[in-house]
Amino acid sequence: MGKDVLAWRKKFGVIGPSTNTVVQPDMEQMRPPGVTNHYSRIYTPNAKALDDQSAWDATQVIASNVVEAVKSIMTCEPDYLVMGMSAITFFGGRKGAMEFAENINRESGGIGCSIGSLSCTAALKAYGGVKRISFLSPYYPISNKEVRQYFTDEGFEVINDIPLRAKSWTGIAEITEDTLRATLKQIDGDNVDALVQVGTNCSMVRLAAATELVLNKPVIAINTATYWHALRTSGIRDKVYGLGRLLEEF
Structure with missing residues (x-):
């Protein structure tokens, strides 16, 4: 099986809410040569005039749509997944974070995923x-x-x-x-x-x-922590300068 001519090192599937306009440009800044990012949007109604409870409820809507976004991105056959949605990765403490990561890994056929909390x-x-x-x-x-x-x-x-x-x-x-x-x-x-x-x-x-x-x-x-984690987990040790010590030194 051949290599993607642009993703000759790694092809990342990046998953984030459809309302998110920051993850994609943020992670493009960190992308080394030979790595490509491919964004899959989690359908997310743009909840407005949020308060404590409505924000929580709206976050649960995002959580319920994650699996469909994973299924969609898997059609481009990524090497690894990067979660560009952080709130739900913290819910339930460390146990909840591990369960979330395991669920994404299962849905992706075991290719692995970097999530915000663990990153x-x-x-x-x-x-x-x-x-x-x-x-x-x-x-x-x-x-x-x-x-x-x-x-x-x-x-x-x-x-x-x-x-x-x-x-x-x-x-x-x-x-x-x-x-x-x-x-x-x-x-x-x-x-x-x-x-x-x-x-x-x-x-x-x-x-x-x-x-x-x-x-x-x-x-x-x-976003730096999550993309750094994806790179290092994928065996890519390139130093990316100008975006903090994490990408430069570790």
């Missing part, structure tokens, strides 16, 4: 010495509670977290860099070893890299 854990461990973290999200408190529980299950102490309460799914991509920068300052502290951003439609890849240089501590954007 963040791997990234934090790659830096080493990280025990206390803070995180920000575009979510509501009900989902932040799940993220906090996941990181606690993984052995981290969560010092601070802030949910930015985006008013629609597409509104997540409208959260400004100024807002993100100010929020990073709020969740940081001398007792915090690393900062994490979750929510894949929130564009923070370059801001995280810049903030890392200023604070001299790990600042991890979830």
Whole structure:
């Protein structure tokens, strides 16, 4: 069987909500030569005027449509899957994350998948010495509670977290860099070893890299962590410069 002429190293199937406009361009920035990204959209009605409960309910709709997106992307015969939707990968703590990953792996015929939650854990461990973290999200408190529980299950102490309460799914991509920068300052502290951003439609890849240089501590954007994990799991060790220490050093 021949090799795809453009994906002569790896062909990635990237799965994300249909409302997400950030994952695709974010991950294109990180793509080394010989690797191609092919996006499959999870059908996602653009829930608006969200509150705690409606955001939770809308997230469950996304979760129910994931399998169809996996089936669709499998028709291009990818080598590996990359999950560009983060909230549901944190639900149910570490146990829930493992079950989610196993379900995707089963639906894909066992080719493997990098998911946001487990990728963040791997990234934090790659830096080493990280025990206390803070995180920000575009979510509501009900989902932040799940993220906090996941990181606690993984052995981290969560010092601070802030949910930015985006008013629609597409509104997540409208959260400004100024807002993100100010929020990073709020969740940081001398007792915090690393900062994490979750929510894949929130564009923070370059801001995280810049903030890392200023604070001299790990600042991890979830899209960076997930794509880094996919590359390294697939045996691709290329260093990608300008997007943070994770892709440059580990």
